[in-house]
Amino acid sequence: MNSTTEIRETVREKYGKIAEGDAAGAGCCGSAKESSCCGGGDAKVALGELGYTNEQAAAIPEGANLGLGCGNPLAHAGVKPGETVLDLGSGAGIDAFLAAREVGPTGRVIGVDMTPSMLRRARENAAKGAYTNVEFRLGEIEALPVADATVDLIISNCVINLSPEKPRVFAEALRALKPGGRLLVSDLVLTRALPESVRASVEAYVGCVAGASLKDEYLRMIRDAGFADVEVVEEHGFGPSAAKLPDAVKDANAWDAVASVKVRAVKPAKR
Numbered sequence: 001m002n003s004t005t006e007i008r009e010t011v012r013e014k015y016g017k018i019a020e021g022d023a024a025g026a027g028c029c030g031s032a033k034e035s036s037c038c039g040g041g042d043a044k045v046a047l048g049e050l051g052y053t054n055e056q057a058a059a060i061p062e063g064a065n066l067g068l069g070c071g072n073p074l075a076h077a078g079v080k081p082g083e084t085v086l087d088l089g090s091g092a093g094i095d096a097f098l099a100a101r102e103v104g105p106t107g108r109v110i111g112v113d114m115t116p117s118m119l120r121r122a123r124e125n126a127a128k129g130a131y132t133n134v135e136f137r138l139g140e141i142e143a144l145p146v147a148d149a150t151v152d153l154i155i156s157n158c159v160i161n162l163s164p165e166k167p168r169v170f171a172e173a174l175r176a177l178k179p180g181g182r183l184l185v186s187d188l189v190l191t192r193a194l195p196e197s198v199r200a201s202v203e204a205y206v207g208c209v210a211g212a213s214l215k216d217e218y219l220r221m222i223r224d225a226g227f228a229d230v231e232v233v234e235e236h237g238f239g240p241s242a243a244k245l246p247d248a249v250k251d252a253n254a255w256d257a258v259a260s261v262k263v264r265a266v267k268p269a270k271r
Contacts, residue, residue: 004164007211008140011162012115014206018066019092019118050186051075051234051262056098061129063121064094070158070260071186074098076233077264078182082106083152086176088141088169088185089113089159093122093134099155100134110151111136112144142168146176156185161212170225177267183227184264189215191237192257209258219263227265234262 047057047065051072068091079085079102087096090111100109113119113136122136139145141156142165154173163169173183190212204210213221215232222230237259 007164008114011206015068015091015115016117018068019115019121052098059098059101060094061097061125063128064092064097064125066092066094068158069094069186070188071234071236071262073155073157073184073186073262074102076262077153077155077184079103079153080107084150085109085153085155086144086146086151087111088144088154088156088173089162090122090136091118091157091159093125093136095155095157096122096134096136097125097129097131099153100131103133105133107133109134110146112139112141112146114138114140142172144172144176148175149178149181151176152178152181154181154183154185156187158187160185161188162206164211166213166218167221167225170222170227174226174267179267180269181267182264183222183266184262186260186262187218188212189218189259189261190257191215191259194257212258215259215261218261222263222265226267228268230263230265232261233264236260 046067047060048054050069052075056072056074073095077099079099081102081104083103084107085096085099085103087099087109090096090113093111096109096111100107103109111122111134113122116138119136119138126134126136137145141159141163154177160166160169170183177183188209191214193214194210198204199210201210219230219232237256
């Protein structure tokens with residue numbers, strides 16, 4: 001699976017099915033009913049395992065949690081009232097809505113997603129919850145529909161690993177951030193290289209495994225984009241007991257090579 005366009009269209013189709021309620025289209029490790037990307041079976045328990053507080057779990061609008069995350073990117077973000085937050089690959093809006101509570105009425109949250117059906121679902125959730133400080137825009141995270149230097153904080157949850165052009169994602173994030181702005185992403189990385197058979201698998205790619213980069217390479221791409229103070233603030237490994245996995249991953253016993261990390265970085269202030 002070498003074509004960037006092919007990868008992007010496969011991911012869009014798969015996650016579109018999830019947005020439309022097709023359990024067979026479940027991404028990462030399972031569906032919202034079965035598990036989160038890296039958590040257990042019960043949705044509330046899984047949110048706790050991923051770093052969400054009970055208060056946050058209770059505040060998530062119905063239909064916004066599709067069980068696709070691998071961590072809580074807001075846990076180390078230090079969101080302040082009045083800030084502008086950008087969520088890369090916002091899905092049905094779980095993290096965007098939680099960020100909206102923290103920025104308050106003087107702040108704003110922008111969610112960007114490339115899947116039209118996911119965007120429709122997020123907008124429906126926003127309307128039902130009467131969120132007036134959140135908007136969702138159609139776009140790709142490699143070419144963000146956001147003006148230069150207009151964002152205080154960028155978050156993302158288990159999405160960048162799916163991109164076939166990660167350096168572009170981080171370059172775009174740097175462009176959109178104000179000087180001194182922060183990046184806080186929760187994502188999947190590899191602690192060792194995967195067999196080529198796994199990396200070539202469409203199912204494993206959409207399952208958040210084959211598209212993941214080695215951890216050191218992932219951090220290097222963030223630094224190469226121009227970010228400073230790049231650090232892993234939290235890391236969790238998994239194991240063979242992880243929930244529903246793509247067959248290619250099971251066959252290669254590859255899950256023990258995958259880790260969930262929360263990475264924080266800063267756009268340098270102007271000199």
